[in-house]
Amino acid sequence: MIKKLTYSLILLLLPSLTLLAQTATITGSVKTADGKPADLVSIAIKGTNKATLTDGNGRYQIKRVTPGSYTVVASFVGLEKKEQTIETRSGETLIVNFILKENSTQLQEIVISTKKTNKVNAIVAKMPLKNLENPQVYNSVSSEIIKQQGITSYDDALRNVPGVMKTWGSTGRGGDGATFFAIRGFQAQAVLINGLPGITNGDLDLADVEEVQVIKGPSGTLFGGAYLNYGGLINTITKKPYFTTGGEITYNLGSFGLNRVSADVNTPLSKTEKIALRVNTAYTDQNNFQNAGFQKSFFIAPSLVYEVNDKLSFHVLTEIFQEERAVAPIFYPSDRYSPLPFKNVKDLNLNYNESFMSNDLTMKNPRFNLQAQMLYKISNQWTSQTVLSRSTVKSNGYYNYIYEDAVPTDQYFGQTFHKDQQTTSTTDVQQNFNGDFKVGNMRNRLLIGLDYFSRNAISNGSGYALVRHVTPQSGEVAYPVPGKTDTIPPVYLSQALVDNILATKPGSRTNVTNSAYSAYVSDVINFTPALAGMASLRVDHYVSKSAGGDNTTNYNQTYLSPKFGLVYQPVMDKVSIFANYMNAFVNVDPRASYTKDGDPNGTQSFKPEHANQWEAGVKTNLLSDKLNITASYYDIRVSDRVYPNPDNPNAYLQGGTVSSKGFELDVNANPAPGLNLIAAYSHNSIKIVKGFADDFYNQPGRTPGGQGAPDMANFWATYKFTRGNLKNFGFGVGGNYASEQKTIDNSVTGIFYLPSYVLINTSLFYTADSYRVTFNLNNITNKQYYVGTYSITPQAQRNFTLSLAYKF
Numbered sequence: 081m082i083k084k085l086t087y088s089l090i091l092l093l094l095p096s097l098t099l100l101a102q103t104a105t106i107t108g109s110v111k112t113a114d115g116k117p118a119d120l121v122s123i124a125i126k127g128t129n130k131a132t133l134t135d136g137n138g139r140y141q142i143k144r145v146t147p148g149s150y151t152v153v154a155s156f157v158g159l160e161k162k163e164q165t166i167e168t169r170s171g172e173t174l175i176v177n178f179i180l181k182e183n184s185t186q187l188q189e190i191v192i193s194t195k196k197t198n199k200v201n202a203i204v205a206k207m208p209l210k211n212l213e214n215p216q217v218y219n220s221v222s223s224e225i226i227k228q229q230g231i232t233s234y235d236d237a238l239r240n241v242p243g244v245m246k247t248w249g250s251t252g253r254g255g256d257g258a259t260f261f262a263i264r265g266f267q268a269q270a271v272l273i274n275g276l277p278g279i280t281n282g283d284l285d286l287a288d289v290e291e292v293q294v295i296k297g298p299s300g301t302l303f304g305g306a307y308l309n310y311g312g313l314i315n316t317i318t319k320k321p322y323f324t325t326g327g328e329i330t331y332n333l334g335s336f337g338l339n340r341v342s343a344d345v346n347t348p349l350s351k352t353e354k355i356a357l358r359v360n361t362a363y364t365d366q367n368n369f370q371n372a373g374f375q376k377s378f379f380i381a382p383s384l385v386y387e388v389n390d391k392l393s394f395h396v397l398t399e400i401f402q403e404e405r406a407v408a409p410i411f412y413p414s415d416r417y418s419p420l421p422f423k424n425v426k427d428l429n430l431n432y433n434e435s436f437m438s439n440d441l442t443m444k445n446p447r448f449n450l451q452a453q454m455l456y457k458i459s460n461q462w463t464s465q466t467v468l469s470r471s472t473v474k475s476n477g478y479y480n481y482i483y484e485d486a487v488p489t490d491q492y493f494g495q496t497f498h499k500d501q502q503t504t505s506t507t508d509v510q511q512n513f514n515g516d517f518k519v520g521n522m523r524n525r526l527l528i529g530l531d532y533f534s535r536n537a538i539s540n541g542s543g544y545a546l547v548r549h550v551t552p553q554s555g556e557v558a559y560p561v562p563g564k565t566d567t568i569p570p571v572y573l574s575q576a577l578v579d580n581i582l583a584t585k586p587g588s589r590t591n592v593t594n595s596a597y598s599a600y601v602s603d604v605i606n607f608t609p610a611l612a613g614m615a616s617l618r619v620d621h622y623v624s625k626s627a628g629g630d631n632t633t634n635y636n637q638t639y640l641s642p643k644f645g646l647v648y649q650p651v652m653d654k655v656s657i658f659a660n661y662m663n664a665f666v667n668v669d670p671r672a673s674y675t676k677d678g679d680p681n682g683t684q685s686f687k688p689e690h691a692n693q694w695e696a697g698v699k700t701n702l703l704s705d706k707l708n709i710t711a712s713y714y715d716i717r718v719s720d721r722v723y724p725n726p727d728n729p730n731a732y733l734q735g736g737t738v739s740s741k742g743f744e745l746d747v748n749a750n751p752a753p754g755l756n757l758i759a760a761y762s763h764n765s766i767k768i769v770k771g772f773a774d775d776f777y778n779q780p781g782r783t784p785g786g787q788g789a790p791d792m793a794n795f796w797a798t799y800k801f802t803r804g805n806l807k808n809f810g811f812g813v814g815g816n817y818a819s820e821q822k823t824i825d826n827s828v829t830g831i832f833y834l835p836s837y838v839l840i841n842t843s844l845f846y847t848a849d850s851y852r853v854t855f856n857l858n859n860i861t862n863k864q865y866y867v868g869t870y871s872i873t874p875q876a877q878r879n880f881t882l883s884l885a886y887k888f
Contacts, residue, residue, distance in 0.1 A: 104168035215645025230856030230881035242760030245788035252443035254502030257281035262788025263311035265766035282445030288360035298664030321356035335879035370435035443477030543585030614645035674730035786869035812843035837865035
């Protein structure tokens, strides 16, 4: 019986075995001129449908090639093709290698469209996963896109990410003075650098940015609850040293007095050992588009890599940033209690060019960030990552806002000032172990991690003082005293004036330390090569302590944060269908409670506020990486929000709920050599489900604020000539759309709308081996548009940037 089965099996397999014996295999590698492997290079056999891409090591393999004469073509977007003529014979393996004339740095610059390639990413899941293998959605903006669009502000880079909108510019104030963005209806800030904490109260510099990533959805399981991240996390990937000499010096000039000089210099430090140093630095000086305001900054970021051997390496990054700005105030059109006399920008009649500020009143936000990593290959299956991150940021200067504080219908607003003196320091230590092994026939990619995070905030700021009243049209005209018939002269801002008034207001002295002790585990299991599941869990123990012996605000909390995902690839390495469940949490500080009569009633403690997301979608990597699409639908529900007690406004309840639903579509295509397209559309619907009807921030059925526009779209297309008289010339065109949005949504105050807008941007560039010239014209229709969170802030109209770069 066994013999009969064996003979039958041989007869069944014989045609296949015969076919394999009559075919050949082509394999090889592709390297750059400096000897580095080139990934994502397309390898094709002319006249056939056989093609593949090189992997991260620059290797490729094409099987089952019929014997004969062929031409093998190596091609990469924006490069001239390289061809080799070969002869294949039955049963042989032919090695065909290619060397590109570009070095690794030049190759990276040619990769215009790197948002959705199926390359391996080791940060989003804290383990090496290709995009198609990851059940989570993430988007990225490459340094090449930043260069092509002439972007000099970190905030502007995010305009290329679907569903992300700036809602509040950087104020510089302590704690949360960085720019706020809306992601999937929730607010977020750029708080991660290389996947590690990297806080800032001011701006971030683009000089050492290789890529800006937006990791979508509640991501507390792997990244903790130290930062608000219900809609997503913004992660900055920095430039890494390499082992050849090279660099670039760039000068940017532009509208509003922009002058910016930056340099990127890389050099090996040893002829015998693999040690390299890369230094990125920049100086920026620019005025505001309004009648006052400016920014001056200096940034330097040395980074070092030392590859001791094939198993052990060290990576160190240091960032030092000095910044001084005159920051325009946040303009709040409502006192949040009274009916609004105006419902939109036109009715408010806000002067677009009025800053309501003086260059004499500045904010300084120096920042220091250090990251050190030790990577060790324990075995072929296990690697170790030990990391230390240390950040210190200061807020030293004047923060102010304009607020309706008198009679809501009199068109006069109070301008309040505060002098901030706060230092925030964070320390993060992580130990991660990554394994890649099989249990039976199932592949496991396992992450085991420990994380210690500590944040200390010391504040010695002044009190808050009303300095003057202004009208939306101007802060410098005489106006009647509210409630009286007298007229008082205008109040012109100066540092002496503000300091004298603030001297009468008592300040505050606080010193608070928060710590989190966490452990997490995540496993991606391949049940089959096409079907994989992810299961992750974090346990987080949070401790908060105040200095000075005040124990009433000290508290501890322990919370579990799970994450699950499923990925099925009906077409391997080309199409994946995914679904995920994700979680995030934020620890809620205890609050003093009072009776209805205002008598102290102890301190209330709360559970962590948390978010849960369900999401499903599809990702593609088609036409040899020339068409990448991600489409997904998500449903996020935030629970356990704290809101005032309806029976006693001086106490609190926990149980408020917010629902956010929407879908996103992201397309990245390279339909022809030199032509690159980025297009995206997003829709979000967010509302408060459970809360307190009389609370401005938690009224059921209303939007919570800071959610951004419900509908957004972005587009960017570039074409670079690859041959002929116009070779190396290129142009780009694109823009952004945002629908009308509610910056205030309340049944008592009414709704205040920010108008929809369409922005159109263009670019012209020339790129040669040793230099690059780029001219960008932004907002070419000179559109007036606004952003805001319960507020209204005008944005820059038509402006240009000219960039001159020398590469060596």
